Amino acid sequence: MDLYEYQGKELFRRHGIPVSDGRLATTPDEARSAAQELGGQVVVKAQVLTGGRGKAGGVKLADGPDEADARAREILGLDIRGHVVRKLWIERASDIAKEYYLSVTFDRGAKKPLLMLTKEGGVEIEQVAAESPDALARLHVDPLAGFHPFAARRLIYAAGIDDPDEQRQILPIVTRLYECFTGSDAMLCEINPLIVTPEGEVRALDAKVTVDDNALFEHPDIAEMQDLDAVPPEERAAREKGVTYVKLDGEVGILGNGAGLVMSTLDVVALAGGRPANFCDLGGGGQAQGVVDALEVITADPQVRSILFNIFGGITRGDEVARGILQALGQMSISHPIVVRLDGTNAEEGRRILAEAAPANLHVEPTMLEAARRAVELAA
């Protein structure tokens, strides 16, 4: 789960990481009152779960309430990389002398948290890593040893931050960001930029936090930050039905059992010259209700022209799946051509059941490859 900047900053604040004072606004009026309360110059920042908002015109300075109102009118409703701006963060403006970068990420490869700090902040960290890797200090924390203050010191020295006053301020920020990371079950806690003001004060000017979905049950306060409106509507519908669904851009609707098999099916469809319309995993079962739910989600996509069912019966028995499909087709009316490939446990029996019922739009194919070719033909 990705948090908005304002939510990430709220977490930072709770962990004692210095951030600028600000207010949330969803209307120009609220932006005006926020600017009023904060006083002086403010920044009006689009809250979207994607990068590049600055270039897209989603971050603007405003001198006082009137300008804040005007800037809010400009930014609300903007489409930034497919995300429509519905919320603004109105923040007291900061003077910036230096822009650093600090983050803690969950390093899957090393299976350890990774701290990163560089004086070259304000740009994408991948760019720093590629262009000036020596400027980027990296340090893993061994979960068995836990975090100890030396890690912050080592990071600061390795990044070449040699102003003692900055060192003194950044030291606790590293420690607290790590506490925020573990205490929130985060996969990422990123401050970019971590600014130094002309007066020498260090502060987090942005916040990017991703929290492990599987750990949300331990953090009800974070879970309730979730903004369902930000999820694409078709994925939201799938989630409500308990179906794993990812929208893609093609014409062949795909569903199967097991994430790996479905991914492989997408690839095979592409090899056959088609374009997958989605990823849809039924999970272990092939019961009628699951099939109905998945078909409803898939057929709601107007781009879908044919549907490919790829089932490998393991624990799930092929005959049961066949009955599930027939029952589902009985419950809803679908005009799309449907190609079914059934294999594994009791597959022959399953294919026999489908052949006997033989709905007009149902095509049974013996192998995954042949099924994919057929589905692509039917979508043409």
Next chain:
Amino acid sequence: MDLYEYQGKELFRRHGIPVSDGRLATTPDEARSAAQELGGQVVVKAQVLTGGRGKAGGVKLADGPDEADARAREILGLDIRGHVVRKLWIERASDIAKEYYLSVTFDRGAKKPLLMLTKEGGVEIEQVAAESPDALARLHVDPLAGFHPFAARRLIYAAGIDDPDEQRQILPIVTRLYECFTGSDAMLCEINPLIVTPEGEVRALDAKVTVDDNALFEHPDIAEMQDLDAVPPEERAAREKGVTYVKLDGEVGILGNGAGLVMSTLDVVALAGGRPANFCDLGGGGQAQGVVDALEVITADPQVRSILFNIFGGITRGDEVARGILQALGQMSISHPIVVRLDGTNAEEGRRILAEAAPANLHVEPTMLEAARRAVELAA
């Protein structure tokens, strides 16, 4: 640092371990008001940092304020194993159906925390361990893995607690006691007895908590619980001067540099037929002020008849120690015979310096054994 029952219970309460409601009292009047506030039958419990207070008459039931006042008069001022009762804990009385025992200790040998639980509570745990070891469930917690709920389950099953309602209540108590143990840097957190009331409610009826002195700086709230009045006065004086001193029961005052060497000196004095009056470690130094401080503490003990100085010069140089001793003797008047043994770095020079000054009551001996024999003779 040992905590009083009432302090331990305060820690327990903070960690969510159920304890009875109670009040602290230092006078019969306070005991009376406490009983008034609590209502009903109360227990008047002597607060002393030693065991066996029950047998010594330090725990009594009282039916209402008048009786509480009377019982407080009986108990205040009692001498329990050398500890004078100056504080009382007035607690709402509990009906007891069963007495269990639960503790977390710092197991030095295994270098892991040790959980212990038995249904045979209310007696000394050493007795249970000796007489019915099978009734005592023991489980180590690996600090690298941390505490996980299975440990509490396993302990409860191993102790043979099979009432589901008791299991349900004891499970969180084990977890919380462990949290109290690590969160307070404790060396021991013991609940004896952990009672089950006739209504089936589980509660801590006593609390024995020892906190690591070296970690008190991290727990100012616990550090301020320290009751300096409970420390023997001569040890308190030594502590204030920064001298490591333990009072013993003999006539030969002993001081030296290094804990091991001093312990060994005590033993050698005993082998020579004498009785050590104290353990006193000057630490690394042999500077005049340290020697003066130590001699003041030792000579304050009226039992002392002779003093044995055992110094092995390592980093500390023998000549410096000799000058320190002479300077100290110049600063204070001591009539006790003093035997000095100096060895190691620059010992010859040191012995020469002492021989030249030759105070009347100063006897220099070449070896530890000879010095011990001489000090014992002089104490006779």
Next chain:
Amino acid sequence: MAIVVDNDTRLVVQGLTGREGRFHGLRNRGHGTQVVAGVTPGKGGQDVEGVPVFDTVADAVAEMGANTTMVFVPARFATDAIYEAVDAGIGTVICIAEGLPAHEMLGVYNYIRTLGITMLGPNCPGALSPGKANVGIIPAEIFREGGVGLVSRSGTLTYQIGHELTQLGLGNSTIVGIGGDPVVGSSFVDVLRRFEGDDETELVVMVGEIGGDEEEKAARFIEAEMTKPVLAYIAGFTAPPGKTMGHAGAIISGSSGTAQGKKEALEACGVQVGTTPTEVAQLVAERMGARSR
């Protein structure tokens, strides 16, 4: 021989009295696995079709000599179950449960490494050594004994490939599902190393997917240390960046973790990568034919 599970496996099922645990535990027993115990706190003393149930794993170890556990408890209790098993002396942990908090698994992973414990999962189908033992949810019926070691991050995709092998007359030494979560107990490298040392395994098929860099590490390991032939398949060429494809671990972050990148890394280390499950099976058949000649 075979790896991970075999005739010496003495299995305890944590969660045997639950619906899934019971179904799969008994199914595993039906395929010859020595299922010696179940564990469900509070149900000690009961039995599930003759399999004794204990309150704790320690009891299952003490009384039945269990040496392997299958964890079939809900995700929020799974970490505790794993620590319990390890503390009780279990040497092989197979965690079918999925969706464990990633930070918890980080702790488990780093801890059990210090103890030399073998772990598969979370979110894995288990391990099957045909004719010897089956621990998990892999359908044993579609596999037969043979010389192909199979290791995969995915369940049904593994069955698919195993099935294609079976149809070509080939069998497996062991099928190992390492799991689809972001942090799992064993990497491809861990399993490849064991296949390399296994008498029965002649050739290994590695089935990867998008996300992480385990396939890239495996490629380097294969080049540097494996003498047995390894063939690979990667799923997810058409997956878009930033989207989780069913498995929590199957996500392309930025430009890292793509199927194309993994394929290129493997090929650069001399590992042939099949385009479809069918092609992989055919490549295996060719190699095995060549080996037996």
Next chain:
Amino acid sequence: MAIVVDNDTRLVVQGLTGREGRFHGLRNRGHGTQVVAGVTPGKGGQDVEGVPVFDTVADAVAEMGANTTMVFVPARFATDAIYEAVDAGIGTVICIAEGLPAHEMLGVYNYIRTLGITMLGPNCPGALSPGKANVGIIPAEIFREGGVGLVSRSGTLTYQIGHELTQLGLGNSTIVGIGGDPVVGSSFVDVLRRFEGDDETELVVMVGEIGGDEEEKAARFIEAEMTKPVLAYIAGFTAPPGKTMGHAGAIISGSSGTAQGKKEALEACGVQVGTTPTEVAQLVAERMGARSR
């Protein structure tokens, strides 16, 4: 050979710029130890009489090849210093600092064990291999080279016994102070095992004291696994229960940890226990005489 410290020791002193760290660090260098670096955060780039100072141990390792650290920082920073050293790849940690919180040391102890790191202390005088290297505060002047390994929980008591040996014409392979705190990095058994494997050591003297059960464990180890003769001395026969005798670890709890109990345990395992430091030295001299004949 010798153990723990020798000619290959490349020492970094954590806290070299402090009063004590400087004094002992330079003193160690004076006795032939390769003192290659100091570490004090914020003082990187300075030097202490020619010894370069770095901000981090990682820098000292990278630039000077340090492999051993002496920790001379205040107790409340010592745990952090130890983790820093270990994380930087230091293999031998000698912690002179005393009074570390016991729970912190519990974490350190269990962690460094998994990494195979050697640690002495906290609250130890260090290790001295006469003629090779001296790390810590043991006065090298009073010792000479020879075949007696010496291991002790105490500082000055060790000097006393070493001095008595020297006066009888005997020398030491290595003198090891394991430390007087309740939890220390190495046990008697750890050090005895290394002496057993050390060519230069012919006989070992173990100097114990009240508290804990390390002497009892050592007794069983000596009986079961040592071929070299071991003699022992125990301090604290006159210590009362429940009182800390200077060392945080020197406390008799209930009836456990007494000197008499330790003496009996050692004698039951065939280890001769001297009554006084002088007697121990004489017993050693007799044994060494017997050995050389």
